[in-house]
Amino acid sequence: MNTKPFLALADVKRIAAASEAEALKNYWAVSISIVDDGGHLLWMQRMDGTAPISSHIAPAKARTAALGRRESKVYEDVINQGRTSFLSAPVLEGMLEGGVPIMVEGHCVGAVGVSGVKSPEDAQIAKAGIAALGV
DSSP states (O other): OOOOOOOOHHHHHHHHHHHHHHHHHTTOOOEEEEEETTOOEEEEEEOTTOOTTHHHHHHHHHHHHHHHTSOHHHHHHHHHTTOGGGGGOSSOOOOSSOEEEEEETTEEEEEEEEESSOHHHHHHHHHHHHHTTTO
16 A cells, blocks of 8 residues: 655645735735645635635636646646647646645645736745745
8 A cells, every 4th residue: 555645734724824925925815725636625715805706716726736736837838839629628627827736755735726816926825835834
């Protein structure tokens, strides 16, 4: 039987706090979602002043990153380069930059998805949260 690391609630809270701190530092109102390796929601917060739609987009970006084991930006780039048929990929809805997988010891243990500002800024917030794990 193989074993692998997984996100504990304390890890999720640490990621969320660091993500929120990055957003606040830059005066960005965003929604932040954290999912496990199967794309199941572990954390969701929508900061004051964030557009309601971001509460749907952030978890979709996180799910896409977790299930694909890569940043959601990869899918956005593939589509923008003309492979529009990729829009029909099952389950993947958040194919926009801002979803970042959480990799530990070569395993994807989950992902962070952020929505509310420019896509590179969403990704910056997600990466700041992941960095708080020190992995």
